[in-house]
Amino acid sequence: MAPTPAGNRRTRIHVVSDVHGNAHDLASAGDGADALICLGDLVLFLDYADHSRGIFPDLFGVANADRLVELRTARRFEEAREFGARLWAGMGADRASAIEKAVRKQYAEMFAVFPTPTYATYGNVDMPPLWREYAGPGTTVLDGQRVEIGGWTFGFVGGGLRTPMRTPYEISDEEYAAKIEAVGEVDVLCTHIPPEVPELVYDTVARRFERGSRALLDAIRRTRPRYALFGHVHQPLVRRMRIGATECVNVGHFAGTGRPWVLEW
Numbered sequence: 001m002a003p004t005p006a007g008n009r010r011t012r013i014h015v016v017s018d019v020h021g022n023a024h025d026l027a028s029a030g031d032g033a034d035a036l037i038c039l040g041d042l043v044l045f046l047d048y049a050d051h052s053r054g055i056f057p058d059l060f061g062v063a064n065a066d067r068l069v070e071l072r073t074a075r076r077f078e079e080a081r082e083f084g085a086r087l088w089a090g091m092g093a094d095r096a097s098a099i100e101k102a103v104r105k106q107y108a109e110m111f112a113v114f115p116t117p118t119y120a121t122y123g124n125v126d127m128p129p130l131w132r133e134y135a136g137p138g139t140t141v142l143d144g145q146r147v148e149i150g151g152w153t154f155g156f157v158g159g160g161l162r163t164p165m166r167t168p169y170e171i172s173d174e175e176y177a178a179k180i181e182a183v184g185e186v187d188v189l190c191t192h193i194p195p196e197v198p199e200l201v202y203d204t205v206a207r208r209f210e211r212g213s214r215a216l217l218d219a220i221r222r223t224r225p226r227y228a229l230f231g232h233v234h235q236p237l238v239r240r241m242r243i244g245a246t247e248c249v250n251v252g253h254f255a256g257t258g259r260p261w262v263l264e265w
Contacts, residue, residue, distance in 0.1 A: 010264055010265065011034050011149065011150030011151070011152075011264065011265055012032065012033045012034055012262065012263070012264045013033055013034060013035050013036075013037060013149065013150070013262070013263045013264070014029055014030055014032075014033040014035075014036050014037070014260035014261070014262055014263075015036075015037040015038075015039065015190075015229055015251045015260055015261045015262075015263060016029050016036070016037070016038050016039070016231075016251065016252075016254040016260045016261070017038070017039035017040060017041065017123070017192065017230065017231025017232070017251050017252065017253075017254060018039075018040075018041040018123065018231045018232065018234060018252075018253045018254055018255055019038065019041060019042050019110060019254050019255055020041055020042070020043070020044040020047065020054075020125075020253075020254075020255035021042075021043070021044030021047075021053070021054070021106055021109075021110075021255060022254060022255045022258060023109040023110055023112075023113055024258075025254065025258030025259075026110060026113050026114070026254070027113035029115075029254070029260045030114075030115035030118070030260075033115075033260075033262075034149070034150060035117045035118070035119060035149055035150075036114065036115050036117070036118045036119070036260070037118070037119050037120070037154070037190060037229070038114070038118060038119070038120040038121070039120075039121060039123065039158075039190055039191065039192050039229065039230060039231045039251065040120070040121055040122045040123025040124075040126055040158055040159075040192040040231070041123030041124065041125050041126060041192065041231065041232070042106065042107060042110045042123070042126060043055070043103055043106055043107075043123075043125050043126055043127070044106065044255070045125055046065055046068065046069065047255075048069055048073075048205070048206065048234075049256065051065040051066050051069055052065070055099065055102040055103070055106075056068065058102065059087075059091075059098060059102075060087050064083075064087060067083060068080055068083060068084060071083060072165070073206060073207065073208075075208060077164040077165070081164075081166075100127075100130075103127055103130065104130065107130055107131070107133075107134045108134060110134075111134035111135060111136065111139065114135075114136070114138065114139050115138070116136075116137075116138025116139075117138055117139075117140065118138060118139045118140070119139075119140050119142060119147060119149070119154065119156065119190075120135070120139060120140070120141050120142070121141070121142055121143050121156040121157065121158035121190065121191075121192060122141075122143060122158030122159050122169050122192065123158065123159070123160070123169070123192045123231070123232070124159055124160025124167045124168070124169050124170055124192060124193070124232070125167045125168055125169070126158075126159075126168065126169050127168050127169070128143070128158075128159075128169060142156035142158075143156060143157065143158040143159070143179065144156070144157055144178070144179035144180075144182040144183060145182070145183070146183055146184070146186060150265070152187040152188060152226075152265065153185075153186045153187050153188070154186060154187065154188045154189075154190055155183030155184070155186035155188070155189050155190065155225075156183070156190045156191075157176070157179045157180055157183060157189075157190070157191045157192075157216070158191070158192055159171050159176065159192060159193075160192060160193050160211065160232065161173060161176055161193065161211045161213060162211075163210075163211050173213075173214070173215065176213055176215060176216075177213075177215035180213070180215045180216055180219045181215075181219075183219075184223070185223040185225070186223070186225050187225055187226045187227070188225060188226060188227045188228075188229060188263070189216075189219070189220065189223075189225045189227070189228045189229070189246075190229050190230070191213070191216055191228070191229070191230045192230060192231060192232050193210070193211065193212055193213055193216070193230060193232045194210075194212045194213075194216070194230045194232060194233060194236075194248070194250060195212050195213060195214075195216040195217035195220055195228065195230075195243070195248065196211075196212035196213055196214045196216070196217050197212065197217065197241070197243070197248075198237075199236070199237045199238035199241065200212060200233065200236055200237075200238060200241065200248065200250065201233055201236070202233070202236065202237040203233050203234060203235050203236065204235045204236070204237055205234065205235040206234070206235070210232060210233050216228070217243070220243050220244070220246050220248065221243060221244055224244055224245040224246055225246050226245075226246065226247065227246065227247050227248075227249060227263065228243070228246050228247070228248045228249070229249050229251050229261070229263075230248075230249075230250060230251070231250060231251055231252070231253070231254075232250075233250060234253040234256065235253070236250050239252075249261065
């Protein structure tokens, strides 16, 4: 990492989201930057591009992962839940411990390679209670909070909204809106999910609209941050657009690209 910015020297920030188990590229994601920002989804539960990767195929095999992806992609969510429930039922009381063990293994790998300083917030597939155990002194976890970096104010809101997928960190629209409100006016608004704009929430590979936040969209229009940065949608119809004075940017599916998005001022 570069030294802490001082005087009039330009500040360079690298931003990643949707890491999904890519510890190899995460280890160098902060190279040349004054700080790294991570917008969540460290855990890889199931890789939709490679069904052999993730917690689900590790526990139940690739054939079952193929079937689950097929059902979800077809938006047959109830069938997908029933299919998954049958598999999990076969594990009995070992289910929770097996998931936690697998998540802990991934978190240990991810947090160990975070550079100093890193500023991070949760994604919808993350398990926030575990983060405090793995975040070292150089990693600041923020959710509904602000921090100053290089003279600019950054606000962070983590998690996702409730969906039929029922991922681990989904919250109500009201709770999410309260966190947006707590952040207030900032130069850069950092969230895991995008604002509720069709072009920003549609995934062209999964062929579905992910959930974006109306409260986030309203806050962008009202407070006019310089940038709104987010991830969540892996293959969006549009990766960036302006909303009023704000440049809205999907910083990319880091698990697939291995490259951070760069912000410099």
